[in-house]
């Protein structure tokens with residue numbers, strides 16, 4: 001794969017942001033290698049009982065669609081117009097002013113006009129006008145309407161899986177039109193025809209059965225944490241002992257399984273373990289893990305609302321079963337969008353939990369009083385503010401850090417200052433990227449919403465370009481060598497993007513930095529950070 | 541591209557000519573263009589508009605998907621962006637007010653460039669914001685000024701607006717138009733200039749050209765046609781205002797009549813307005829109503845604090861803990877993980 005990946009210079013030189021040629025309705029879709037993800041494995045689609053499971057190949061002419069696929073799309077479209085005001089309003093009110101056009105990282109990185117958010121939405125809108133509006137029926141193409149055909153369906157599929165549902169476009173739209181919402185609806189419709197991608201369908205099936213996307217079975221999950229226990233002991237001399245499914249624990253902790261599985265997320269996972277151990281030793285706080293609810297992320301969100309709900313249900317169910325007071329959530333992007341904007345509505349009310357209070361500081365997390373789930377950055381920030389963590393930020397001195405806001409916590413929640421506060425307290429060298437690329441205007445890693453597969457690497461690198469370019473800027477300006485984030489997908493996706501665009505920069509989770517700085521009671525003199533790299537002054 | 545705007549341009553010209561020719565002395569369609577069409581247009585506008593808005597309102601709002609454009613309400617020492625990430629109704633109202641009155645999101649607009657092909661920059665881009673504001677306020681002013689034709693006595697705010705709008709008096713040196721030239725209304729000129737700008741950006745900015753449909757040019761040309769015919773009547777043709785007011789007052793008092801001396805340009809002007817009204821509910825112009833209902837902007841962002849209820853929430857099939865334990869019990873026990881039932885208890 002890697003050897004055929006286009007070179008960065010070449011990728012850039014191909015980009016032309018001035019669309020030309022035939023109109024977009026007359027430009028047929030060209031499903032190009034490197035830009036799409038493989039079709040869903042029928043077994044995975046079947047596990048969830050989702051419709052039309054079958055083997056099919058996007059490159060083949062015949063997608064083996066059910067006979068009445070047009071009717072299915074039409075009916076599904078109508079149903080969603082009734083169920084979601086957002087969808088209906090967004091179908092009607094876009095003025096095609098183009099303000100959103102150059103805000104999408106996929107348009108910036110590919111120059112493909114159908115990656116302008118407005119056109120991505122028009123792919124659906126053109127069908128909407130044709131099927132559901134008087135003007136569309138009368139005016140036809142003049143009114144921007146066109147009938148649903150196989151080519152249109154393929155176009156939908158190709159471009160709806162080139163949107164990471166990052167919602168950057170919605171910040172700039174004068175009407176707040178949220179193209180992510182439109183993509184979500186479009187993907188739901190595609191799923192009615194069994195047209196998911198495997199990078200989403202298989203994690204979803206895994207998560208349903210084993211409790212996490214990676215399909216790690218309970219004993220293996222424990223094995224992996226045991227592995228970290230050993231590493232932690234080697235580095236700090238501390239023996240941590242994470243509890244599993246402890247009934248009556250104070251807090252249930254849920255984080256994406258990606259952090260258990262792959263570097264550099266693993267270091268963040270070790271960070272959690274150290275932090276929780278610290279809190280247990282110093283303050284007697286009992287925070288438990290669960291293998292049943294061992295997934296914070298929710299690729300069901302990228303499939304359909306129903307699938308999202310089915311996967312998400314485990315969080316509250318497990319908290320209830322264990323009788324904890326409230327839930328603490330790890331670093332993840334889309335996980336927090338689901339928690340923030342869907343969970344309570346879908347699977348609440350969580351009246352069996354308590355309104356979250358930090359037992360150590362007494363702080364009430366009022367902003368989470370209904371959902372009863374607190375973000376690890378909020379929690380850590382509160383501990384730091386009240387001086388409950390003994391920290392030595394100089395241990396992170398060889399890291400010159402910048403912070404990447406993940407799309408979902410930024411634009412679907414507003415978690416902006418909490419991680420920065422933590423970061424400033426655990427690291428001495430922190431530089432922001434340019435203002436148009438952070439906070440609510442942050443650029444996506446380029447691989448969110450289920451697109452961080454291997455086969456679509458060119459798409460991911462193109463989509464990752466704007467983020468990487470801003471990192472490159474601070475790398476050149478301030479010597480930044482570490483990109484911190486609070487998202488497991490970022491930790492899976494950004495290393496590849498950095499290696500491609502700014503190889504000098506590494507990626508870290510925030511809690512990894514916290515744990516590096518955290519002075520554990522009874523620790524030996526640390527010589528390395530959690531990665532086994534020498535601490536500043538310990539080189540040699 | 542030129543097909544899209546040529547079609548719209550021709551459509552508007554044809555519409556103009558239909559009314560212009562149809563109301564010439566002798567053609568005798570004054571009643572059609574002066575009374576029947578305007579009434580039909582109003583009915584279409586009101587009914588169509590109401591149906592659209594009711595259609596939107598009928599759809600559920602299952603989730604609270606705000607776009608949070610700033611710091612959430614959080615721990616006390618973090619300063620919340622109260623307007624961009626609102627957690628109270630008042631803050632939402634302020635946010636919506638700023639959106640609708642100041643086009644706040646459009647104000648954020650930036651323009652991305654790749655300088656040297658490798659360095660991404662984002663510059664502030666205010667032209668669209670200025671152009672859109674100018675266009676909308678000018679349009680609004682023109683609409684309000686026209687109330688003078690539909691009210692008797694004319695309300696004070698209309699007269700006031702006219703005075704503000706018309707404070708600028710231009711010396712026109714050509715003999716023919718100099719005599720009795722009324723004060724020039726800025727709104728008309730700004731409207732024309734802004735529409736021209738909106739048109740030109742659709743033609744010259746490649747991205748905007750690419751996304752533009754005939755349906756995007758049509759209202760622009762229609763408005764140009766309305767504005768030009770209006771300006772022509774006011775400053776050049778010197779139409780019979782008294783007769784026109786008789787006609788318009790007849791319309792609003794439901795005693796319609798077509799007085800003598802109303803010129804064909806006026807009928808054409810009113811015909812284009814009727815088309816705009818009739819077209820409105822079936823087009824993107826409905827953003828006027830939709831902006832109020834946009835879920836990303838008109839709801840609070842405090843979804844974790846206040847539960848949102850989904851009217852169609854339904855139970856789904858889940859994989860329960862018990863089923864999970866049944867699937868993995870032996871492995872769990874072997875790994876020393878707690879289980880609820882020991883393997884021997886399992887049926």
Ligand code: HEM
Nearest residue numbers: 095096097174639640643672738756759760825827828831
């Ligand atoms: C929040 C409020 C509004 C915003 C942000 C807004 C924004 C815009 C923008 C950006 C355009 C772009 C036109 C173009 O690119 O061609 C436009 C067009 C237009 N708007 Fe609005 N608008 C708003 C409310 C209204 C209202 C209240 C009206 C009432 C009549 C209106 C009527 C129009 C018309 C007639 C056009 C021109 C038609 C066209 O360009 O196709 N808008 N608006």
Ligand code: SF4
Nearest residue numbers: 094096097098100173
């Ligand atoms: S910014 Fe909004 S209204 Fe303008 S083109 Fe994009 S989606 Fe449409």
Ligand code: SF4
Nearest residue numbers: 104163164166167169
């Ligand atoms: S949500 Fe993000 S990826 Fe999707 S169209 Fe908008 S900016 Fe592009």
